[in-house]
Amino acid sequence: MEVKMDKWFDMVSNCCHCRPCASGDWHAMGEWAELCPKGLYFKMESFYAPGAMEFVHAYLRGDIDPADKDRYLEVFYTCTSCGACTVQCEKYSGPGQKLKKVDGKGRHLYDIWEDMKAEMVRLGWAPIEEHKKLIQSINENDNPYAQSAAERVKWCGKRKIKDASKENVDVLYFVGCTASYGYRSRYPNEVADATAQILDALGVNWGTLGNDEMCCGSPSKRIGQYDQFERLAKANIEKFNSLGVKTIVTSCAGCYSALKELYPDVGEIKPKVMHITEFLERQLKKKALKMDKEVKMKVTYHDPCHLGRHAHVYDAPRKVLEAIPGVELVEFPQCRENSWCCGAGAGVKAAYNDLALWTSKRRIDQAEKLDVEAVTSACPFCYRNLAEGAADSGSKLKVFDITELVAKAIAKK
Amino acid sequence: MQPDSDHIISILKEVVGHGNASARNVDRAVYMKDQNWPFTAPQKPDYIVKVFNTAQIRSVIRLAYRHNIPVIPLAQGVNVRGLCIPTQGGIIMDMRHMNRIFNLNKEMMTVEIEPGVTGGEIAAYFAGSGLRPAHTSAPDTCSIFANYLLRGLYHTQSSDGIDHIMSMEIVLPNGDIIQTGSAGVIGSAGPHGRSGGPDLTQLFMGVPGAFGVVTRMTVKLYPEFKWAKVFTYAYDEWEPAIEFMKDMEDKKYVAHVDLIDKVLLKTFMPIDIALPEETMDKLMPKIMLIGSVQDAFSEERYNANIKMLEGGFKKSGGKDFTTIVTQLMAGDPEGARRELLYGGRITQGMCRYGYYHALAFYGPLTKWKEILSNTERIAEENGFDREHDHSLLVIPTSPWTGQSCYYEVEILTVDPTDDDQRVRLQKYARECISWLLDSGVMYGWFRPYTDAMDAQLRRWGPTGEFMRNLKRMIDPKNIMNPGKFIF
Numbered sequence: 001m002e003v004k005m006d007k008w009f010d011m012v013s014n015c016c017h018c019r020p021c022a023s024g025d026w027h028a029m030g031e032w033a034e035l036c037p038k039g040l041y042f043k044m045e046s047f048y049a050p051g052a053m054e055f056v057h058a059y060l061r062g063d064i065d066p067a068d069k070d071r072y073l074e075v076f077y078t079c080t081s082c083g084a085c086t087v088q089c090e091k092y093s094g095p096g097q098k099l100k101k102v103d104g105k106g107r108h109l110y111d112i113w114e115d116m117k118a119e120m121v122r123l124g125w126a127p128i129e130e131h132k133k134l135i136q137s138i139n140e141n142d143n144p145y146a147q148s149a150a151e152r153v154k155w156c157g158k159r160k161i162k163d164a165s166k167e168n169v170d171v172l173y174f175v176g177c178t179a180s181y182g183y184r185s186r187y188p189n190e191v192a193d194a195t196a197q198i199l200d201a202l203g204v205n206w207g208t209l210g211n212d213e214m215c216c217g218s219p220s221k222r223i224g225q226y227d228q229f230e231r232l233a234k235a236n237i238e239k240f241n242s243l244g245v246k247t248i249v250t251s252c253a254g255c256y257s258a259l260k261e262l263y264p265d266v267g268e269i270k271p272k273v274m275h276i277t278e279f280l281e282r283q284l285k286k287k288a289l290k291m292d293k294e295v296k297m298k299v300t301y302h303d304p305c306h307l308g309r310h311a312h313v314y315d316a317p318r319k320v321l322e323a324i325p326g327v328e329l330v331e332f333p334q335c336r337e338n339s340w341c342c343g344a345g346a347g348v349k350a351a352y353n354d355l356a357l358w359t360s361k362r363r364i365d366q367a368e369k370l371d372v373e374a375v376t377s378a379c380p381f382c383y384r385n386l387a388e389g390a391a392d393s394g395s396k397l398k399v400f401d402i403t404e405l406v407a408k409a410i411a412k413k
Numbered sequence: 414m415q416p417d418s419d420h421i422i423s424i425l426k427e428v429v430g431h432g433n434a435s436a437r438n439v440d441r442a443v444y445m446k447d448q449n450w451p452f453t454a455p456q457k458p459d460y461i462v463k464v465f466n467t468a469q470i471r472s473v474i475r476l477a478y479r480h481n482i483p484v485i486p487l488a489q490g491v492n493v494r495g496l497c498i499p500t501q502g503g504i505i506m507d508m509r510h511m512n513r514i515f516n517l518n519k520e521m522m523t524v525e526i527e528p529g530v531t532g533g534e535i536a537a538y539f540a541g542s543g544l545r546p547a548h549t550s551a552p553d554t555c556s557i558f559a560n561y562l563l564r565g566l567y568h569t570q571s572s573d574g575i576d577h578i579m580s581m582e583i584v585l586p587n588g589d590i591i592q593t594g595s596a597g598v599i600g601s602a603g604p605h606g607r608s609g610g611p612d613l614t615q616l617f618m619g620v621p622g623a624f625g626v627v628t629r630m631t632v633k634l635y636p637e638f639k640w641a642k643v644f645t646y647a648y649d650e651w652e653p654a655i656e657f658m659k660d661m662e663d664k665k666y667v668a669h670v671d672l673i674d675k676v677l678l679k680t681f682m683p684i685d686i687a688l689p690e691e692t693m694d695k696l697m698p699k700i701m702l703i704g705s706v707q708d709a710f711s712e713e714r715y716n717a718n719i720k721m722l723e724g725g726f727k728k729s730g731g732k733d734f735t736t737i738v739t740q741l742m743a744g745d746p747e748g749a750r751r752e753l754l755y756g757g758r759i760t761q762g763m764c765r766y767g768y769y770h771a772l773a774f775y776g777p778l779t780k781w782k783e784i785l786s787n788t789e790r791i792a793e794e795n796g797f798d799r800e801h802d803h804s805l806l807v808i809p810t811s812p813w814t815g816q817s818c819y820y821e822v823e824i825l826t827v828d829p830t831d832d833d834q835r836v837r838l839q840k841y842a843r844e845c846i847s848w849l850l851d852s853g854v855m856y857g858w859f860r861p862y863t864d865a866m867d868a869q870l871r872r873w874g875p876t877g878e879f880m881r882n883l884k885r886m887i888d889p890k891n892i893m894n895p896g897k898f899i900f
Contacts (some may be wrong), residue, residue, distance in 0.1 A: 013830050016448050016768055019491055019554040023533065026553065027751045032534035042432065043510050045490065065438035072439065220568055247531050386595040 001265075003118040005060060011098050011112070012057040020092040021049040021085035021109065024338035031333050035084035036073065037359040038075075038167050038339050039374070046075050049109055050083040056116055069125050071117050076117050077128055078355055080348045081222050082311035082341035114346075117224025130351035131223050138228060142214040143177040144214035146349075152180045152211045155192045162207030164243050169207035171279075172245040172271065173199060174259070176252035178380040191380040194403035195251045195276055201410045202283055206249075216250075218258035222346035233266040235260075237383050241270045250309040251276040251403055253304035253379035254345065257311050274404055275307060281316040291409035294326035298372045299400070301329060301365060302386065303339040304379035312385025315380045317402055324409045330370045340366065342377070344385035367397055376396040376405065418459065421480065425462050425504070428472045433441040433463035444487070446498065448768045451827075451835045452842065452864040453495025458485065458505040465511055466630045467584065471845055474626065475588040477504055477892050484586075485894050486622035488528040488556035492772070494862050496621035500896040506626065514538050521605045522634040523579055528558045532756035538815040544634040544888045545569070547577045552670075553756025555765075561632060562618055564859055568754055568817055569635065570668045570707060571811040572870035578614055580654070581633040584890040586625060590728035593617070596631065604631045621861060622894045624887045636709035641668075642719060643705050643753045645696035646731040655781060655807075661704070662809040666718040666725075668807075670704030676804040680769075680825050701734065703752060768827040770838055773859035777816040781807060787852070788822045788845055796834075797868045804825045821861060861898040870899070 021041055024034045034040045040047035046055065052075055058064065059072075068384025089096035097173035100106045123215040127135055137146040153161075155175070164172045179192040201208045217232035236259075238249060248271045250256045256275045262271055274282075283289035301321055307313045315335045321329050334340045343349070363386060367375045375390070375397055377383055387399040418436060433442070436459065452750050459482070464470050477484045478824040483503025487534055490497065490509065499505060508587040512529035521543060526535065531658055533545045533553030549557060549565045558693035580594030591597060593613040596604030607778045617624055648654040654672055679693040708715035726733070776784065785805050792803040806821040822845060828834055849855050858865050870877045884891070884899040 010830065014768065014828075016493070017490055018552060019489070020552075023531075026533045026537045027755070030537065030540070032537040043437065044432065044440065044461070045507060045509070046435075046444050050490075051440075051443045054445075055439055058439055058442045063442060068437060068439040071437050095418070323776065398809065 001118075001230045002114050002227065003116060005056070007024050007102060008056060008112050008115065011095060011102065012053045012060065014059075014095040015050055015052075015053040016093075016095065017050040018093050019048075019050060019401075020088040023088070024084070024334060025088070029333045033338075033340075034333055035082075035088075035334070035338065035340060037080060037082065037343055037362075038355060040079040041355050041358055042078070046071065046384040047078065047186060048106065049089070050072065052076065052113060052116075054283050056112060056281050058359050059116070059119075069129060072116075072120060073125060073128055076113055077115045077126070077131075077223070078348060078352050079110070079346060080341050080343060080359070081114065081346040082106060082304075082305040082307070083110050084339075085109045086348055087309050087337045097379060114222060114224060115144075117222075117227045119224075120222045121226070121237060121307045123182070126224055127203050128351055131347050134219065134223075134347065134350055135225055138215050138220060138232070140293050143181060144231075145181045145220050147181045148325050149211055152206075152213055155180055155198070156183070159193075159196060160207075161196065161210075163210045164207035164211060164245060165239075167207060168244070170246050171199065171206040172240070172248045172336035173206050173208050173245060174216070174248050174250045174255055175208055175213060176250060176255040176380065178254075178384065179251055180213070182380055182384065183194050185376055186396075190407075191251050191401045192403065195249075197407045198276075198280070198289075198403060198410065199249075199269070200241060202288060204280075204372075212239075214239075216255040216258040218254040218262070219347060221258065221262055225395075230266055235265050237263060237267040237269055241268075243271075244371060245271050247271055247279070249276055249279050251378075251401070252381065253307035253311075254381055256313075259308035260311055264294075275311075275313055275316070275378065277307075277317040277320050279405060280320045284319065289323075289406075291324055291406065293411055295324050295405050295407050295408045296326035297405070298328045299348060299373055299374045299376045300332055300370050300372045300407075301335070302342060302367075302382060303334070303336055303376055304377055304382045305339070305345060307338055307378055309337055320406065321376060324405050327405060330372050332366055332370065334366065341398065343381040343383045343389075344381050349381075349385060356385055357389055357392055359391050360385045361393045364389045364397060366394050368395060372397070376400045376402050377404050417480075421476070421482070422460055424476055425460055425473065428476070428564055429462050429464055429469050433465075435461045436763050437445055438825070444490075447495060448493040448770075448827075449495030449498070449863070450490065450768075450829060451770070451838050453498045453500060454616055455500055455784045456500050456502065458499040459502045461505055461507060463507045463510065467582065467590065470506065470508075470584050470626050470628055471588050471590060473506060473587065474892075478885070478890060480497070481890055483892050483895050484530070484622075486626045486727060488559040489531060489554065492789065494860055495732055496642060496861070496863070496897055497612050500556075500863075503895075507738070507823045511628070516604075516631075518603065518605065519544065522636075523602065523605050523631050524634060525629055525631050526606070527629050528556060530557055531555060532557045532560065536756045539634070541607070541637075543637050545637040546632065546634055548575050548755050550669075551756075555818065558627075558630060561630065562627060563621065564619060566808060566810070568705070569638075569758060571662070571809065572665070573633075573635055575821065576615075576618075577633045578808075579606070579633060580620065581614055581617060581630045582628045583617055583625040584628055586890065586893050594631070606900055616630050619861065620898050623884065623898045625893060626742060633815065637705040637814045638668075638709045640712055640715040641705055641707045641750075641754055642722075644703070644726075645734045645737075646660050646702045646726055646729070646732040648700040648702070648729070648731050649698060651700055651785070653729045653731065654702055655778065657731070657779060658807070658809060660725050661722070661814075663815065664721060666706065666721040668705045668707040670702055672807040673701045674701060674804050675699050675701075676801065676825060677823065680804075696737070698732065700735065702731070703753065707754070709776040767828050770827050770842065772823075772842065772848060772849070772862070772865065773819065774855040774860060775810065775857055776820050776855040778807070778809065778818045780815065781805075781818075781820075783819060783852065784822070784843055784849075784854050791841055791844045792824065795837045795844070796823055797826075797837070797841065817856070820855070821859075836888075863897055866898055
């Protein structure tokens with residue numbers, strides 16, 4: 001994929017540092033809060049969106065000092081692509097209106113940051129050392145975790161799951177790398193297993209791609225490896241369209257955002273793409289999803305950035321949570337489009353774990369103030385980083401994926 | 414770059430911490446320009462320091478004083494008039510993260526704030542508390558501290574006035590720390606009252622860090638209003654709107670009112686929902702009065718004021734646009750109400766096209782017609798369209814003397830990538846400034862804009878010389894934001 005940085009010149013030239021990008025909507029939140037994790041962590045203006053705008057502007061006008069390279073890498077590779085800046089800029093600032101005209105279809109501030117990363121790849125400045133293994137692993141194993149492709153289905157255990165490549169299924173469950181290999185992580189998650197339980201309980205004719213499933217390419221795109229992303233996207237689109245399935249369900253916000261928001265730049269996916277929470281919300285409406293076991297728990301919900309700000313899915317997860325008997329949902333003041341990021345995305349977890357954990361612990365601190373027992377989310381990568389943050393800060397809060405709570409509610413008595 | 418730059422940056426890093434100081438080219442580029450770039454040429458500072466307390470500020474100032482390095486204090490960085498551009502290089506002292514709100518004294522209705530506190534931050538802090546700060550009509554991402562320091566415009570009772578500071582702590586250019594008001598008197602009951610002699614607080618107001626770095630201030634709070642109504646009235650002509658506005662201020666039944674013309678309305682109304690310009694052209698009236706009635710204590714008085722407002726409105730022959738405008742402004746009436754009563758999220762409404770240029774000044778209301786026609790003429794002579802580019806905003810200011818207004822003459826379609834326009838804009842601004850200074854239509858500039866103050870100082874005679882002497886006395890090495898305010 002070719003990167004055309006020039007297309008951003010008008011936008012970055014017009015950034016007047018008005019800074020709604022750096023904070024949430026305090027009217028909605030009832031409190032003043034900055035939303036840019038790296039800005040608040042490093043505190044230097046270069047790390048906030050207006051600073052990054054000037055970095056791009058300096059680059060486009062050729063005002064680059066050789067010693068600047070490391071700073072460029074640091075400023076852009078600490079960005080989680082959480083999208084907090086773009087929501088506020090598009091909504092409240094004049095220059096943000098210009099984003100709607102870029103490429104004739106509208107772009108976002110995180111597109112600028114990701115394009116800059118891709119430009120740094122083209123210049124040979126990137127990838128940064130910490131991402132090289134991840135890139136290599138995707139090339140060799142089709143996943144970023146340096147795990148063998150043959151082990152992708154280990155999460156299934158003894159469960160019999162249809163191979164969508166060989167058998168007719170209506171729904172393809174695109175498991176994603178984090179949920180597939182999560183069982184090996186320090187904080188094993190049950191997202192894939194819970195999703196499988198739910199699909200079975202619903203009587204859905206579903207399957208997966210088994211060991212043939214490939215990374216969705218989201219990590220590649222977010223760290224500027226556009227060629228790798230394009231290769232994966234093309235392969236996945238071709239595969240999806242050849243299966244004859246009606247619906248693709250993902251339980252990962254990153255995969256969902258990639259398929260739904262990024263793939264249209266590469267090619268058309270014929271099946272309908274749904275996040276598991278959207279799929280479950282539809283089942284609720286059809287009264288097909290029966291949850292009769294009480295899960296007595298006071299929880300809050302963390303909006304995954306790739307599901308919320310990137311794909312605008314805010315209501316479905318909440319409706320599913322609220323439908324679980326016994327679950328009481330308490331909102332973070334920083335929620336929905338004003339949500340604080342978990343800190344893991346766009347390669348930050350791999351390269352800047354200190355920042356990722358600091359960001360996650362800040363979210364856990366916010367949850368502690370809500371007097372809840374658990375933080376729920378709808379993304380295995382958020383799940384993992386929030387769980388690590390909770391453990392690191394000595395919090396007693398539990399972390400759950402929504403699918404786990406749904407699975408508990410439908411489990412046989 | 415300053416001499417011995419490696420030495421300087423290493424000391425700065427020692428003072429504020431390694432990650433909080435930088436001399437990198439690209440970090441410096443972040444601070445090189447603001448909206449005033451056609452007039453205050455982009456210039457990188459030599460160093461950036463992020464400071465977190467007064468002790469660090471004093472250490473940086475002492476270093477700068479020793480080495481004759483300019484220091485430019487920056488409270489939040491939402492700057493539009495070149496006042497924080499390091500025109501002679503030096504150190505940008507970024508105080509964004511000095512943002513404590515502390516020492517609340519409910520009895521005295523005061524609180525202390527640091528430079529990085531934003532309008533939104535202080536509004537959120539006091540929401541529902543029974544007290545309120547003076548809410549600026551500047552964007553809520555701006556420093557309320559700097560706004561008070563440079564005297565802004567406010568969305569609250571105009572009788573609150575435009576001076577909200579009781580006392581300050583200031584680091585002088587030689588590193589000494591002084592406190593103004595009663596805070597400087599040992600044994601004082603608190604930093605709230607005046608002390609004997611001249612009011613030193615006022616000496617440090619209205620100047621962009623040219624006399625020292627103000628590091629904290631005690632500010633006034635007011636009773637939170639319990640009743641409030643936002644209104645927007647539309648007119649096809651200027652005259653009835655001006656007459657009605659004068660009546661509002663004479664009889665004091667409104668908290669505040671802004672007169673906005675169609676060109677300005679078009680640029681900031683649709684920011685949230687982005688209506689096409691042609692639609693806005695058809696929808697928007699020529700003139701709009703936007704304001705509020707507020708009261709903290711008496712519903713009876715509030716209702717009486719509403720009655721007077723409605724009577725005046727009926728007499729003025731306007732149209733009620735409240736519903737339409739509030740929908741356009743923020744998508745819902747409550748959103749618009751919040752925008753108009755508290756800090757606004759629509760931060761750069763006037764930048765729908767990107768940057769904008771404004772000349773803001775105080776002048777008598779009776780001069781509106783001369784100001785409008787002449788600035789429109791100058792705009793047209795320099796290739797700007799009076800129906801598309803030029804705008805005039807009029808806001809009565811307190812203390813209302815029957816005359817005093819804030820005027821803002823604007824070119825709203827500035828394109829920073831258009832070299833030809835930049836030349837035209839510079840010529841337009843020069844001609845406007847000369848005309849305003851020569852024509853007896855203004856009292857003085859709203860803010861010490863670099864380009865406008867230069868022209869004013871040359872006409873200031875002995876007063877200008879006194880100002881220069883004052884600056885020399887307080888800042889003998891001219892390290893504090895040189896090139897701004899005093900030349």
